[in-house]
Amino acid sequence: MSLFITEECINCDVCEPECPNKAISQGPEIYEINPELCTECVGHYDEPQCQIVCPVACIDPNPNHVETDDQLLDKYKKIWGK
Numbered sequence: 001m002s003l004f005i006t007e008e009c010i011n012c013d014v015c016e017p018e019c020p021n022k023a024i025s026q027g028p029e030i031y032e033i034n035p036e037l038c039t040e041c042v043g044h045y046d047e048p049q050c051q052i053v054c055p056v057a058c059i060d061p062n063p064n065h066v067e068t069d070d071q072l073l074d075k076y077k078k079i080w081g082k
């Protein structure tokens with residue numbers, strides 16, 4: 001499933017450059033993850049890079065976007081034309 005950023009986000013900007021799919025951007029109040037672009041880093045890394053770097057651990061699985069690893073890999077292939 002894709003991930004989402006909770007309201008504990010302190011707008012530190014550390015996660016945005018780490019996302020290989022450019023799924024993270026500054027929203028009106030806090031940073032946001034585009035579920036159409038987040039593959040949970042499947043296709044790029046073994047672990048979600050944004051979760052690793054977030055200093056306040058405010059990035060969680062998005063219960064509204066439950067996806068299997070196969071679906072995440074398909075999303076990765078679609079994004080990157082593979």
Ligand code: SF4
Nearest residue numbers: 019038040041048050
């Ligand atoms: S899990 Fe990976 S693809 Fe999803 S937002 Fe975080 S860094 Fe980007």
Ligand code: SF4
Nearest residue numbers: 009010012013015054
């Ligand atoms: S790393 Fe965490 S606290 Fe910093 S902008 Fe990203 S989600 Fe917010």
